[in-house]
Amino acid sequence: MRAKHIAYLLATTLHFGAAQAADAPKPEKGTFGILFENDWFGKADHNYTNGVELTYTTAPQDTPDWLITTAHWLPFFSATGDVRTRYALGQTIFTPLDKTTANPSWSDRPYAGFLFGTFGLVGDSGTHLDQLQFTVGVIGPMSIAGETQNWVHGIIGDDKAKGWHYQLHNEPGLIVQYQRNIKLIPPTSLVGLVFDVEPNYGVAVGNVYDFASAGAMARLGFNLPTDYGPMRIDPSLPGSNFFEPNGGISAYIFAGADGRAMARNLFLDGNTFRSSRSVNKYNLVYDYDLGAAVTFRAMRLSYTYVIRSREFSSQTAMSKFGAVAVSFRF
Numbered sequence: 625m626r627a628k629h630i631a632y633l634l635a636t637t638l639h640f641g642a643a644q645a646a647d648a649p650k651p652e653k654g655t656f657g658i659l660f661e662n663d664w665f666g667k668a669d670h671n672y673t674n675g676v677e678l679t680y681t682t683a684p685q686d687t688p689d690w691l692i693t694t695a696h697w698l699p700f701f702s703a704t705g706d707v708r709t710r711y712a713l714g715q716t717i718f719t720p721l722d723k724t725t726a727n728p729s730w731s732d733r734p735y736a737g738f739l740f741g742t743f744g745l746v747g748d749s750g751t752h753l754d755q756l757q758f759t760v761g762v763i764g765p766m767s768i769a770g771e772t773q774n775w776v777h778g779i780i781g782d783d784k785a786k787g788w789h790y791q792l793h794n795e796p797g798l799i800v801q802y803q804r805n806i807k808l809i810p811p812t813s814l815v816g817l818v819f820d821v822e823p824n825y826g827v828a829v830g831n832v833y834d835f836a837s838a839g840a841m842a843r844l845g846f847n848l849p850t851d852y853g854p855m856r857i858d859p860s861l862p863g864s865n866f867f868e869p870n871g872g873i874s875a876y877i878f879a880g881a882d883g884r885a886m887a888r889n890l891f892l893d894g895n896t897f898r899s900s901r902s903v904n905k906y907n908l909v910y911d912y913d914l915g916a917a918v919t920f921r922a923m924r925l926s927y928t929y930v931i932r933s934r935e936f937s938s939q940t941a942m943s944k945f946g947a948v949a950v951s952f953r954f
Contacts, residue, residue: 651683651685652683652684652685652866652868652953653683653922653953653954654680654681654682654683654686654953654954655679655680655681655865655866655867655951655952655953656678656679656680656951656952656954657677657678657679657680657681657855657865657949657950657951657952658677658678658679658949658950658951659675659676659677659678659679659714659855659856659857659947659948659949660675660676660947660948660949661674661675661676661856661857661945661946661947661948662674662675662945662946663943663944663945663946664945664946665929665944665945665946666929666943666944666945666946667944668943668944668945669719669723669782670719670720670721670723670733671718671719671721671733671935671939671943672716672717672718672932672943672945673717673718673719673773673945674716674717674772674773674776675714675715675716675717675857675947676714676715677712677713677714677715677857678712678713678714679710679711679712679855679865680710680711680712680865681708681709681710681711681746681865681866682708682709682710683708684706684707684708686709687707687708687709688709691707691709691745692707694745695707695745695747695754695756696747698745698754698756700754700756700802700804701745701747701754701756702747702749702752702754704749705747705748705749705750706747706748707745707746707747707748708745708746708747708748708866709743709744709745709746710742710743710744710745710746710755710757710865711741711742711743711744712740712741712742712744713740713741713742714739714740714741714742714857715737715738715739715740715767715768715769715772716737716738716740716769716857717736717737717769717772717773718733718734718735718736718737718769718891719733719735719773719785720732720733720734720735720787721733721940723783723785723786723787724783724786725786725787726786726787726789727787727790728787728790728901730901731903731938732903732938733891733892733903733935733936733939734790734791734792734891734892734894734900734901734902734903735769735770735785735787735788735790735791735792736763736764736767736769736791736792736890736891737763737764737767737768737769737770737772737791738761738762738763738767738769738797738832738891739761739762739766739767739768739769740759740760740761740762740797741759741760741761742757742758742759743757743758744756744757744758745757746864746865746866748864751806751807751810752804752805752806752807753803753804753805753852753864754802754803754804755801755802755803755804755805755862756800756801756802757799757800757801758798758799758800759797759798759799759800759801759830759832759858760796760797760798761796761797762794762795762796762797763792763793763794763795763796763797763832763890763891763895764791764792764793764794764795764895765791765794766794769788769791770785770788770791773785773788774788790901792890792891792894792895792900792901793895793898793900795831795890795895795896795897796831797830797831797832797890798830798831798832799828799829799830799832799833799858800828800829800830801826801827801828801829801833801858802826802827802828803824803825803826803837803862804824804825804826805822805823805824805852805862805863805864806822806823806824807820807821807822807852808821808822808823808840809821811848814844816846817844817845817846818844818845818846818847818848818876819842819843819844819845820842820843820848821840821841821842822840822841822842822843822852822853823838823839823840824837824838824839824840824841824861824862824882825837825838825839826838826862828858828859831888831890831896832888832889832890832891833858833859833886833888833889833890834886834887834888835859835884835885835886835887835888835889836884836885837859837882837883837884837885838882838883839861839880839881839882839883839911840880840881841853841861841863841878841879841880841913842878842879842880843876843877843878844876844877844878845874845875845876845877846874846875846876847869847870847871847872847873847874847875847919848870848874848876849867849868849869849870849874849919849924850867850868850870851863851864851866851867851868852864853878853880853917854878854915854917854924854926854928854947854949855949855951856928856930856947856949857947859884860882860911860913860930861880861881861882861911861913862882865951866951867919867924867951867953869919869920869921869922869953872920872921873918873919873920874918874919875916875917875918875919876916876917877914877915877916878913878914878915878916878917879912879913879914879915880912880913881910881911881912881913882910882911882913883908883909883910883911884908884909884910885907885908886905886906886907886908886909887907889905889935892905892935892936893905903936903937903938903939904936904937904938905935905936905937906933906934906935906936906937908933909932909933909935910932910933911930911931911932911933912930912931913928913929913930914928914929915927915928915929915947922952922953922954923950923951923952923953924949924950924951925948925949925950925951926947926948926949926950927946927947927948927949928946928947928949929944929945929946930943930944930945930946930947931943931944932944932945
């Protein structure tokens with residue numbers, strides 16, 4: 625009889641432990657993302673013409689303790705909440721309107737490229753998202769932007785740009801940037817769907833960009849994931865690389881606007897330490913964003929269409945481009 629009691633207690637204990645393990649929330653995974661931006665989506669091939677970025681954001685439990693302590697210590701970060709680290713490698717390309725001439729017009733945007741790497745701290749309190757990131761890279765021929773563009777154009781059978789010889793000179797680039805997203809209206813039910821509204825503000829300093837920004841985004845869909853919208857290549861309407869699914873499948877549309885007071889834009893103002901081509905930039909630039917995102921289990925796919933105001937006085941029209949991003953949790 626005692627043996628039966630022992631066996632029964634053991635079986636009950638194992639069953640209870642297994643049930644607890646099944647009910648326990650699974651730890652978050654890191655997120656790898658691929659982001660591609662191109663003005664082909666806007667039926668153009670000039671100004672900001674292409675951007676590619678590979679990103680990885682750690683899960684909160686994978687962030688070193690000293691970085692968590694540092695983030696909570698920063699006066700512009702929340703003293704509580706999850707802390708993640710973000711790593712990125714990317715390239716952006718800028719070209720004038722006329723790429724058929726070997727010596728481009730001095731009144732048009734200079735050829736330029738930026739090859740960069742980024743390290744960032746991401747603090748999520750549940751009601752707002754803080755992001756501090758440090759970007760270092762190189763502008764000029766060392767960015768291999770000209771080779772990249774002409775290689776791609778050769779593959780797709782498009783004409784190669786002829787004026788890369790006049791691109792901005794080699795220069796190291798540094799950007800220190802801080803952004804905050806606020807869930808002003810948290811996920812709220814609306815006619816069977818869910819919507820939220822997230823204002824944001826930020827600042828960037830360095831020899832590449834100096835600006836202050838402010839904007840907002842609204843989302844509408846079902847099973848909204850616990851995140852702050854798709855990520856884009858800066859400067860842009862900010863989002864989050866990570867996402868936490870809320871149900872098997874979620875989908876939403878979003879719209880947003882972001883304005884920037886630009887004190888410096890190296891790609892328009894020209895090189896910092898030597899004479900180069902430049903144009904007369906506008907100090908106020910704004911973006912309108914419209915897009916959609918779908919998450920399914922461990923994957924998020926998003927598309928954003930961007931209309932950007934004219935950035936310099938001799939620019940003939942606003943810029944239009946699209947951004948496709950796919951992210952995986954693993």
